[in-house]
Amino acid sequence: MNVLSQFAAETTGASGDLFSALGIDWRLLILQTVAFLILVALLGKFVYPWLMKSVDERQANIEAAAVAAEKAQAAAAESQDEVQELLDQARKEAAEIVATAKLESSNMVMASEAKSKKSAERIVNDARAQLAKDIEQARVQLHDETLELVALATGKVVGETHTAAADKTLIAKAIKETR
């Protein structure tokens, strides 16, 4: 810097009229222009391409992102439709399941109603049957007891009134019948 400012100070005195009137040191200007040109050249060679590349890349990314976003939006819209469809289907199936369950339960209720009705009928019939059985049993007992009494009575009577003569006739008759 010292060299440059020294150089600038030395050159200021030589072309002092126009440029010194304007306050511009033409040597300094040329130097600065050259320096600027070197800078531009360096920038142009090293920095600018790299910068542009990154800018381009960024641009590309942004564009890609924009496209992706669009796509995503479209996909979201589509999947929402699908989801809606699935939900509708699920609702439908749920309704069917509920209907089946309702049907099954109503069938079960009907079946159990019918069963309990049948059971009640059966209980009544059983009671009737039991009554009939009891009556029949009483009849049977009476029948058997009467038989026994008849036999007992006959035995007693015969034992007392049967005579040898009557017995002889009885035996003769018995033998005749068996011949």
Added chain:
Amino acid sequence: MARRLSRRSVARYAGDQLLAGVAVGEIMTLLAAYLVTEKQTKHAGLIIRDIEEYVAERGHVGATVTSAFALSEETLSELRKYIAEHTQATDISLHNEVDEKVLGGVKISLPGKELDQTIATQLTALKTRFKKA
């Protein structure tokens, strides 16, 4: 080991001896000795029955008639006739047993056969055979 003789074969032997005319006492002594030796004295009654049956098959019948009252000769001869008809027996010996419990009628007992026409049996049958319970 010798096989034990069956009662029937023993009875057959004794019956043959009786029919051949051997004295009853002799046969019975033999039989008694056999039973004692074989330790079958309990079967004495059964052997007698078997002998009776065997002998009856060959025309010699020993019958017992049971009745409530003593039977007259007429009735006894009717019974002999009946037995002869139904068993083809040539020699019938009748024994009248009086048992009030039969109440009336007659029961003819032959070896292995019986005809029961007593009132007591009929009453028992009435009491039991027609029972419903």
Added chain:
Amino acid sequence: MTELSKELRSAIERLETGKELDEVGVILRVGDGVAWIHGLRKAGYSEVLQIETPEGIVEAFALNLLEDEIGAVLLGSDSAVKAGQTVRLKGEVLTVPVGPELLGRVVDALGRPIDGGAPIKTKTRGAVEREAIGVMGRKSVHEPLMTGIAAIDAMFPIGRGQRELIIGDRQTGKTALTIDTMINQAKQNTGVINVYVAIGQKRSKVARLVERLKQEGVLEQTIIVATSPADPASLLYIAPYAATAMGEYFRDNSGHALMIYDDLTKHAVAYRQMSLLLRRPPGREAYPGDVFYLHSRLLERSAKLSDELGGGSLTALPIIETQAGDISAYIPTNVISITDGQIFLETDLFYQGIRPAISAGLSVSRVGGAAQTSAVKSVSGNLKLGLSQFRELASFAQFGSDLDASTKSQIDRGQRLTELLKQPQYQPLSVWEQVASIMAITAGYFDTVAPAKIKDAQAALLTRLSTDHKKDMAELDKGAKPSEEIQKTIETTALAVAKGFKD
């Protein structure tokens, strides 16, 4: 009262004693249900003898015809029988009343009612001991006897005229299987008459069975012949023969009957008791030498008759109780060799919750497909195979090791099949219900349903099919192979139901 006096009058009029000289014998000794009789040389084997006791006539039948005496088994209590009593020949072999008048009744081994109802008056009597039909009088078994139990109807089908043994340890569900079979005959209106013989079964068990049959409306087409352990061994001995005589009435009149002998082990034990008391020489396990003949002559009477003889049938389901699963014991091996197959019930399966606890590996039906409904036949082909493959791989399933896809699918299929074949008691399945359920698994429609939910899925499927496709199912119930249309119906319904039970 007039009726009563009329009856008494007729009894007195009918009263008659001997008309001629009868052959008589005398009781020598009596005890343990056996009477030894002297005389009666003309008595035949198994002929009925009448013992005159003060309480009436006690019947017996002659089983030991020896030179010196006859051994007769009493058909009643021996309390009234005493030595010295007279014995007469009845002149006929043992008979029991037979005919439709017995339907709905509970009788003892001699056909006498024990249900407290009116006395049974039948037009005919059948001989308890009867020769089996000859070879030419038979036809091969070709009609199915639906038990309503999917495991049996699909894998071990029983036909009309077949003898299928039900064998297993105590409390494994042997009687339960037979009850379900009886209920199914009523439910499906098959017209098959059931004859259930309880041989030495507890009276409480028989009472419960009668109650259950009444509830299910089966009693009207059932005859129950019941003997308890308190009955004399002679009654236990003749009970199955007497019951078979009752079943033969229907068989010989172009009908179909089902005999259930519960159980023949107790029958053999009663026969052993009788034989030992009759002083017959004991053989293996103290059974008499003819214990095989005891059961073979009983079971040979079950047959399918030829068309010339009316085409009737008598099917038998004898039950044998084993000890500790030993089917190679004396009586079980005897009966296995007589019958046309067996259904083996295992205690392990029972306690694992697989009820009916049928062992698919040891059970067999020798009549097989010939007696299977075409509809069930068409879907059950893969069933047995699937289950046997599952059994082979079952141990792997327990270890949960890493398995390849095909093995896993076999295990899954097997688990689902096992779940499907479980069936609650008193709920037999009709033909269409079995076909639809089995098809849902074997065709893979229920592959997405967890095995634990298979029964629920099955219930939902059957409900849907019975309400939405009643006509198709009625068609399927007729038994013919399901048409494409019906198969499609089942497929769509099953898949729809499966979605609701998705894993």
